[in-house]
Each structure stands twice: as structure tokens, then as C-alpha cells.
Amino acid sequence: MTEVLRRGRASLAFGFFTQGVAFALLVTRIPAVQERYGVSDALLPVFLAAVPILAGVGSVTTERLVRRVRPSLLLRWSQPVVLLALLGVGAGDQVAGLAVALGVFGLSVGMLDASMNMLGVSLQRAYGRSIMLSFHAAYSLGGILGASLAWVGAHGELALWVSYLPVVVVLLPAVLVGSRWYVDGEAEPEGAGESNGVAFRVLLPLCLVMTFAYIGDSTVSNWSAKYVKDVLGGSEQLATVPYNVYMVTTLLGRAVGDLGVRRFGAVAVVRLGALVAACGFAVVAVAPGAWTGMLGFTLLGVGLCVLVPQTFAAAGRLASEGPEGHGPGGSDAAIARLNIFNYVGFLIGSPLVGALGDAWSYRGAMLVPMALVLVTTVYARSFASGADRYGGGHERPRTADVGRGSNGL
Numbered sequence: 001m002t003e004v005l006r007r008g009r010a011s012l013a014f015g016f017f018t019q020g021v022a023f024a025l026l027v028t029r030i031p032a033v034q035e036r037y038g039v040s041d042a043l044l045p046v047f048l049a050a051v052p053i054l055a056g057v058g059s060v061t062t063e064r065l066v067r068r069v070r071p072s073l074l075l076r077w078s079q080p081v082v083l084l085a086l087l088g089v090g091a092g093d094q095v096a097g098l099a100v101a102l103g104v105f106g107l108s109v110g111m112l113d114a115s116m117n118m119l120g121v122s123l124q125r126a127y128g129r130s131i132m133l134s135f136h137a138a139y140s141l142g143g144i145l146g147a148s149l150a151w152v153g154a155h156g157e158l159a160l161w162v163s164y165l166p167v168v169v170v171l172l173p174a175v176l177v178g179s180r181w182y183v184d185g186e187a188e189p190e191g192a193g194e195s196n197g198v199a200f201r202v203l204l205p206l207c208l209v210m211t212f213a214y215i216g217d218s219t220v221s222n223w224s225a226k227y228v229k230d231v232l233g234g235s236e237q238l239a240t241v242p243y244n245v246y247m248v249t250t251l252l253g254r255a256v257g258d259l260g261v262r263r264f265g266a267v268a269v270v271r272l273g274a275l276v277a278a279c280g281f282a283v284v285a286v287a288p289g290a291w292t293g294m295l296g297f298t299l300l301g302v303g304l305c306v307l308v309p310q311t312f313a314a315a316g317r318l319a320s321e322g323p324e325g326h327g328p329g330g331s332d333a334a335i336a337r338l339n340i341f342n343y344v345g346f347l348i349g350s351p352l353v354g355a356l357g358d359a360w361s362y363r364g365a366m367l368v369p370m371a372l373v374l375v376t377t378v379y380a381r382s383f384a385s386g387a388d389r390y391g392g393g394h395e396r397p398r399t400a401d402v403g404r405g406s407n408g409l
Helices: 002-027 030-037 044-065 071-091 095-127 132-155 160-181 200-231 238-264 266-286 290-304 307-321 327-359 367-393
Strands: 183-185 402-405
Touching: 002 030, 002 071, 002 095, 002 132, 002 160, 002 183, 030 044, 030 095, 030 160, 044 071, 044 095, 044 327, 071 095, 071 160, 071 183, 095 132, 095 183, 095 307, 095 327, 132 160, 132 238, 132 307, 200 238, 200 266, 200 290, 200 307, 200 327, 200 367, 238 266, 238 290, 238 307, 266 290, 266 307, 266 367, 290 307, 307 327, 307 367, 327 367
Parallel strands: none
Antiparallel strands: 183 402
């Protein structure tokens, strides 16, 4: 069983990595997509907003499907669809084709994100210690690689399909092979699937934390370059650095974050992460120049990186073990519902900062995500049981929580 867990963890980490590559390749080449299809500036926000909205639909659909289909199967077949949809975005030449490709991408990404985190939470439960941050570290590593490949494609003026095709050719068969070792949680008793709901009031604090974290993340991804160039007076070349710094520090923070959770507990790690992120936004807001602003974006990567993985872990724990828990099926349903709020935060964050920046000032706009992230400290107690359960690694792995790999192991 230990070997099954190890293989399941490695294969799932590769799935997270692949998703990071695919998503980065899409979002970092949006200008090239716009140019290829002749999408107007007025129409582009509609296309961009459609992806997270459809991803939310995909996540809701996943909640219903996992009552009858193992999450490993949903992940196994949604990931190739994401890669093929990415290739479709690069290979088409008609706006209608772009709309279809982005629609498929959005729906499959929602299903992928939800099922991926379901498996991560069930594996963490089986291991008996915090490992969720390591999966999200793999996602961050994939994002850095994807952004780097996108830069190579843009620098070489390669057609989108030329940039995307080698990635899909390499990753698609790799994830199909790796998916043979995905490990599902304990099978649900027959007939329990219809009653495994979790009260929304139980999940509400975690939904808010997820939303605030993604408002912060989307602020960095959408506005860091403009902020450094237009507000802090940095060069165009320097304006490309903050997001890369943010991604690297996110990777490093997640790589060591599980050790922090095991040693100090999830409550302390989440609270510290929120405080560091708030300090990062404060530094960005008052920075006299670009290099001081860079320090702020570095702090943001260190602080925000722990919030999302720990929120998924807490949702799974509350659903399966809390006073209103409903076992593994309840955990899957809770994660699917919580996953919707990462898209809510993404949809709110960028327009919110842009509107405040235009109406007030971009320095002042940075104080809003700072305040929202600080609110996370109020909800840190929602992570308390996770700290007790995984802190210090005192509990033996619960192999009974593991059902079987997707290949029957």
C-alpha cells in the first residue's frame, strides 16, 4: 500500500505540473491570441471572463459526477481535453473556433481543478501529514516552465500552434500513462452519494478565504507589470520581472510549506501567510520606486502561496471529519463547491483593481486586496482541526482511507 501511495502522489504531482504548464501557456499569450483572431479590445474581456465562468460550471458538474464516477477517472480524461483545447486555441483562425476552444478549455479546467484537489486531499488524509502544498508547488513549477516557453515563442515570433504543439505532443501521452497510478479515496457506501452535502455555512469562511486569495493573486498577475511601469516608473523590461519573482517565491514557499504545517500547524501557517501577504501589498502601495515594489511582490508570493492549498485541505477535513461531515464523498463535494470560489476571486480581482485605479489611484487600489487578505486572519481558526491532525506528524497514515488506484491497484 505504501508503494501505491507513493506512485499516486508522484503521478498526481505530475498532473498538477501539467496543468500549470497549460494554463501559463494560455494566459501569457493572450495578446498573440487576440492578434491571431482579430479580437477587438471590447470583445476580449468577454472571452477572458467566459473561461472562469465555464470553469465554475465544470466544477459544479464535477460535484454531481463524483457521486457515480471516481475522481481519478474524471481527472484522467479531463486533462487530455485541456491540452487538446489549448492546441485548438493555437491552431484555429476563426473567432467562432476560438470561442469553442476556450469554452471547452474552461469547462474541462473546472473539472480538472476540482478532481485534482479531491485526489490531493484524499492522499493527504491517507498519508496522515500535510502534503497538499507540494502538489501546488508542482503547479507553480509548471507555471514557470509554461511562461518561459511562452516567452521563447513570443521572442522567436512563432505561430501559436508551433509553440503549443510540442508541449501537447510530450505532455498528453505522459499524463495518460501517469494517470494509471492515480489513487482514489475510500469508496463511498452505495446510496450515500445523494446525501453527502455539506452545509454552506460550514464552508463559508473557507469560501471567503479562497476568494480573497485569488483576488490577491489576480491583482499580481494582471496589474503588476502596469503598476511597476506606470506608477513606480520602471522600464518596460523591468515591468516583466514582478510576476516572475512572484511565481518563483510562490514555488519556493510551497516547496517548504508542508514542513511548516507539520511543525507549527495549519492555523499558524495560514495566519502568517496572510500577514506577510498584507505586508506585501502595503509595501507595493507605498513603494517610492520599482525596486522597493519588487520587494512587495516578493512578499506577496511568500504569503499568498500557502492559502489556497491549505483551504482545500481544510474543506476536505471539515466535510469528512467535522461534526457535520459525511465521509469521503462529502469531502469531494465540499472541494468541488470550494473550487468555484477561486474563479469568483479571479473574476472580481482584476476588474476591481482596475476600476479603483481609474477612479481613485492604483496605489490606493492595492490597499483593497491588502484589507481582504487581512480578513483571512479572522477565519484562521477554520483551519484549526487540520493543524491538530497534521501538526507534528504524530498520526500514522490512514491507509484505510485509500480505495484503489485508477488501474485497480
